[in-house]
Amino acid sequence: MNMKYKRMMKLKKSAALALSALFVASSLLTGCGSTQSAKGNSGESGGDTIKVGVLHSMSGTMAISEVSVKDAELMAIDEINAKGGVLGKKIEPVVEDGASDPAVFAEKAKKLLQQDKVATVFGCWTSASRKAVLPVFESLKGLLWYPVQYEGMEASPNICYTGAAPNQQIVPAVEWLLKNKGKKIFLIGSDYVFPRTANKIIKAELQAEGGELVGEEYTPMGHTDYSTIINKIKEAKPDVVFNTLNGDSNVAFFKQLKDSGISSKDLTTCSVSVAEEEVRGIGADNMAGHLVSWNYYQTTNTPENVEFVKNYKAKYGADRVTDDPIEAGYNAVYLWAAAVEKAGSTDVEKVREAMKGLTFKAPEGTVKIEGENQHLWKPVRIGEVQPDGSIKEIWSTSEAIRPDPFLKTYSWAEGLSN
Amino acid sequence: MDTYVLQIFNGLSVSSIFMLAALGLAITFGLMKVINMAHGEFIMIGAYATYLIQNLFSKYLPADWFDFYFIFAVPAAFLLAGIMGYILEYMVIRHLYGRALDSILATWGVSLVLQQLARSVFGAPNVDVRAPNILSGGLLFAGMNFPYKRLFIIALVIACFVGVYVLLYKSSYGRKIRAVMQNRAMAASLGINTRRIDAYTFAFGSGLAGIAGAALSLLGSIGPTLGTNYIVDTFMVVVLGGVGTLLGTIAGGFIIGMGNTTFEFLTDASLGRVIVFTLVILFLQWRPRGLFSMKSRALDED
Numbered sequence: 001m002n003m004k005y006k007r008m009m010k011l012k013k014s015a016a017l018a019l020s021a022l023f024v025a026s027s028l029l030t031g032c033g034s035t036q037s038a039k040g041n042s043g044e045s046g047g048d049t050i051k052v053g054v055l056h057s058m059s060g061t062m063a064i065s066e067v068s069v070k071d072a073e074l075m076a077i078d079e080i081n082a083k084g085g086v087l088g089k090k091i092e093p094v095v096e097d098g099a100s101d102p103a104v105f106a107e108k109a110k111k112l113l114q115q116d117k118v119a120t121v122f123g124c125w126t127s128a129s130r131k132a133v134l135p136v137f138e139s140l141k142g143l144l145w146y147p148v149q150y151e152g153m154e155a156s157p158n159i160c161y162t163g164a165a166p167n168q169q170i171v172p173a174v175e176w177l178l179k180n181k182g183k184k185i186f187l188i189g190s191d192y193v194f195p196r197t198a199n200k201i202i203k204a205e206l207q208a209e210g211g212e213l214v215g216e217e218y219t220p221m222g223h224t225d226y227s228t229i230i231n232k233i234k235e236a237k238p239d240v241v242f243n244t245l246n247g248d249s250n251v252a253f254f255k256q257l258k259d260s261g262i263s264s265k266d267l268t269t270c271s272v273s274v275a276e277e278e279v280r281g282i283g284a285d286n287m288a289g290h291l292v293s294w295n296y297y298q299t300t301n302t303p304e305n306v307e308f309v310k311n312y313k314a315k316y317g318a319d320r321v322t323d324d325p326i327e328a329g330y331n332a333v334y335l336w337a338a339a340v341e342k343a344g345s346t347d348v349e350k351v352r353e354a355m356k357g358l359t360f361k362a363p364e365g366t367v368k369i370e371g372e373n374q375h376l377w378k379p380v381r382i383g384e385v386q387p388d389g390s391i392k393e394i395w396s397t398s399e400a401i402r403p404d405p406f407l408k409t410y411s412w413a414e415g416l417s418n
Numbered sequence: 419m420d421t422y423v424l425q426i427f428n429g430l431s432v433s434s435i436f437m438l439a440a441l442g443l444a445i446t447f448g449l450m451k452v453i454n455m456a457h458g459e460f461i462m463i464g465a466y467a468t469y470l471i472q473n474l475f476s477k478y479l480p481a482d483w484f485d486f487y488f489i490f491a492v493p494a495a496f497l498l499a500g501i502m503g504y505i506l507e508y509m510v511i512r513h514l515y516g517r518a519l520d521s522i523l524a525t526w527g528v529s530l531v532l533q534q535l536a537r538s539v540f541g542a543p544n545v546d547v548r549a550p551n552i553l554s555g556g557l558l559f560a561g562m563n564f565p566y567k568r569l570f571i572i573a574l575v576i577a578c579f580v581g582v583y584v585l586l587y588k589s590s591y592g593r594k595i596r597a598v599m600q601n602r603a604m605a606a607s608l609g610i611n612t613r614r615i616d617a618y619t620f621a622f623g624s625g626l627a628g629i630a631g632a633a634l635s636l637l638g639s640i641g642p643t644l645g646t647n648y649i650v651d652t653f654m655v656v657v658l659g660g661v662g663t664l665l666g667t668i669a670g671g672f673i674i675g676m677g678n679t680t681f682e683f684l685t686d687a688s689l690g691r692v693i694v695f696t697l698v699i700l701f702l703q704w705r706p707r708g709l710f711s712m713k714s715r716a717l718d719e720d
Contacts (some may be wrong), residue, residue: 059534061643063542191688219687222647224638225435227428227568228682235421248544248647251639259565259637261556281544281639 049092050085050346052077052336053112055123055133060100061222061247066125068277069147069329070095071316073122076333079311086337087344094118102132109133113140119346120145122332125325126246127151127194134159143348145332148325149272149294151197152405153416155373158348160355162328162335162367164295165375167404170198172380173270173293174205174242176395181268182239184214188229188253189244191218198244198272201407201416208412214238219245224252230260233267243271250274254286264289270382275323276391284389294324295378296364297391305363321389322363331362331376335369365400375403420562425683431568433675434575437668438633439648440655441578442626444667446503448656449599450619452511453522456529457652458645460624462536463502464495464631465640469545485550488632492574495632496625502532503624507617515616529645536642544641553636567636574633578626583664585622595619599662658698660708669709674698 054073056066077091085091094116098105105124112118113136120143124130127150137144137158149164177185185206189195199216206213214236217229226249233241245253250271257269270291276298279287298309298321308330312322335358340346343354356371368377377400383391407413439461446454468491475487506528514521553570556563586592597605598615606612634644651674659670674694681690702708 058542059537061641061646063537064544064641067542217686220691222643223687224634224647225428225432225679227431228425228679229687231421231424231428232683234424248639248641248643251544251546252637255637255639256565259554259556259567261563261565277543281546281641283546283548285548 049090050087050340051092051094051116051118053109053116053118053121053123054093054095055098055105055108055112055121056125057100057129058095058097062098062100062125062129064247064281065277065325066098068316068320068323069125069325072312072322072326072330073147073333075312075315076330080333080337086340087346091337098123098129102126102128105129106132106136109136109142109144110140113137113142118142119340120336120348120351122147122329122336124148126192128192130159131193141348143336143351145329145336147329147332151194152201152407153197155375155405157352157374159374160332160335160369161373161375161403161405162332163325164378164380165403165405166198166201167407167410168295168378168380168401169272169293170201171205171407171410172397172401173272173382174202174211175209176382177240177242177268177270177291178206178209178211183210184212184237184239186215186217186233186236186238186241187213187244188215188217188219188233188241190223190246190249191220192246194246194273195244199242201413202242204412204416205410208410219249221247221249223249226253226256227260229253230257230262234260234262239268241267241269243269244273245271246273248281250278251282251286254282254290258286275325276321276389277323277326279385279389279391280321284385284387287385288387290385291382291394292385292391293380293382294391295381296324296327296362297381297383297393298322299390299392300364300381302363302365304361308363324364327363331360331364331367334362335360335367367400370403373403373405375405377402420560424562425679427562427564427568429676429679431572431675432679433672434568434572435630435634435637436651436655436675437671438571438575438578438630439627440652440659440667440671441575441582442623442628442630443652443656444659444662444664445582445623445626446620447653448662448667449595450515450616450623451518451661452515452620453518453525454511455522455526455649456506456532456645457624457627458647458649459529459532459536460499460503460627460645461631461634461648462532462640462642462645463499464628465547465635465644466536466540466545466631467491467495467498467628468632468635469540469547469640470494472547485552488550488553492629492632495628497628499628499631500621500625503627504617504621506624507620511620512613512616533642533645540642542642544639547635547640549636571633571636574629578629579664579668582626586664654695654698658701658708660710663710666708666710673709 054070056070057063074093077093081090096108098108112121122145124146125148130146134156144159146159147162149169152166187199272293274292309322338358339351339355343350355369359366359368365379379397379400381393381396383393386392443457446452471491471494472487475484510524553566556565594610594615598612602612655670655674659666677694681693
């Protein structure tokens with residue numbers, strides 16, 4: 001009895017040891033990225049630094065995309081600091097991990113605004129995470145810079161959207177495809193808010209412009225087998241597959257499409273969530289010849305971009321690539337800094353007033369903040385993936401397009417925004 | 419007609435992937451009763467091992483050797499995942515035999531640690547494995563295209579099942595494994611080193627997960643969260659098939675793979691999964707022990 005008891009205790013002890021070792025290890029590992037900065041005064045103008053929040057997923061399924069956006073934002077902050085900072089003060093980033101979980105995003109946003117009292121926050125990627133932090137920013141009167149293209153139908157006074165609105169990416173891409181590639185469109189997307197809303201817009205546009213919808217498929221996030229959907233595509237014989245898949249699923253889709261004997265010569269696909277960073281993961285030879293639609297590519301030919309790409313590679317490694325959301329995150333920091341300089345204060349109300357009509361010579365070309373809805377004027381570019389993984393621009397608008405998140409200027413889009 | 423034939427082939431292919439991913443679990447969960455939430459991470463380790471071997475070949479060996487890297491990648495994935503499994507068994511699992519709830523929690527923690535480890539070592543973005551040239555393209559038959567990669571995976575699955583069958587049912591080592599799993603006290607009293615059997619069996623199951631990872635690298639992407647996509651499906655395969663039988667794993671993988679693709683074809687991917695899940699739950703209400711249940715005279719069976 002006694003011996004048995006002792007043995008049990010020993011077992012329990014060692015199990016507890018193993019468990020606690022595990023937790024220590026895991027908290028060490030996941031905790032690394034969470035709070036990199038603790039020193040410094042409050043973000044308000046009183047101290048000698050200005051605190052800003054950087055809120056992206058450093059872990060979980062979205063880390064693949066968001067880590068590089070965080071890197072670009074930190075690079076912009078470093079660059080501005082090297083030139084003397086804003087209002088004569090250094091910018092001090094407080095980096096938080098949203099962990100690919102909207103609830104964590106909301107919690108960390110609250111922490112940044114209330115505890116760290118940051119002047120502004122750069123962050124989020126998925127629409128789900130943006131929708132989760134939106135009420136936090138509105139109720140606490142914060143200001144979020146959101147760097148990713150999205151489905152539109154939103155214009156919060158507490159968010160500045162530096163990625164594309166639908167009329168700067170999806171709508172012109174569909175228009176171009178209908179004109180140049182054919183009328184029969186097959187829609188495929190991940191099953192969440194962005195693809196569903198984007199496809200609602202596309203379907204209205206197809207109806208108005210004489211396109212034909214031959215199929216519409218959604219797969220859960222993280223779906224990895226596309227053989228059945230590829231079979232459905234074969235049967236529907238579309239001219240174009242319009243792809244709003246997000247994350248890892250793109251890899252599986254393009255690899256399996258190629259294996260089933262369909263190349264970009266047999267079928268045009270156009271993706272809106274696949275940029276240079278994702279092409280690396282998919283494998284350039286699996287995607288060569290397929291189309292994408294964005295506002296910026298690493299190959300975009302402006303002096304600002306040559307400089308930007310050079311600096312990014314120098315800082316993070318020659319094998320890294322820049323892409324649209326990375327550039328949009330970088331722009332956001334510069335736009336905020338310019339607005340603060342113009343306002344002479346980090347006060348959110350004053351900054352919002354100052355940023356109306358503000359321009360910035362971005363790597364993608366000159367962008368301007370539209371005062372009415374806090375989105376950017378941006379040029380639209382359709383590109384073709386090259387065998388080396390870069391993206392070659394094959395069509396672009398000659399100048400920046402006015403952002404229209406609610407598609408008010410399109411008669412066919414009536415009734416979509418509610 | 420072509421569409422339906424291809425659809426049946428797709429079903430077979432998806433089934434084979436489920437079987438391969440679940441085979442390791444059929445041993446660690448089915449035989450050893452360890453609810454290993456980190457099973458998916460061993461799949462991930464196998465996939466990264468493939469990536470490493472590919473890099474070794476493309477960097478240090480002549481270009482025309484590249485086609486053969488996969489022959490080395492499969493055993494390397496098995497070994498690396500097996501070694502990691504052995505370490506996990508030694509450090510955590512052996513303290514938790516017979517304590518299902520604790521082992522769920524601990525192995526789930528391990529899975530997070532392993533994911534973060536992969537992220538630190540290989541970086542957060544997904545990496546790409548280039549399939550050997552001999553596996554690219556497909557077999558053209560009657561106007562239909564059967565991708566070589568999927569045919570290869572089906573062959574690999576058959577080979578793995580034959581291997582596991584021979585090991586478990588035709589070798590003296592397999593007899594010892596089955597003896598320990600069925601009646602530990604009796605096996606120990608007959609002089610079997612149960613401690614060693616436990617460790618090797620767990621490592622072997624983990625190694626099989628590594629082979630699944632090598633195969634999956636042909637079809638999809640390799641990232642730190644690769645395994646999380648498979649963990650639910652693999653448990654479902656083992657539970658549906660019946661815990662502790664190889665035949666059950668084959669049947670479970672076949673039914674879930676075929677069910678997924680068929681319902682996906684008839685409805686859509688999200689709804690297809692819902693239907694399969696619902697049917698499996700209903701089936702388990704009717705036969706809680708799965709398709710094939712193992713009969714045993716051990717007293718601790720519930």
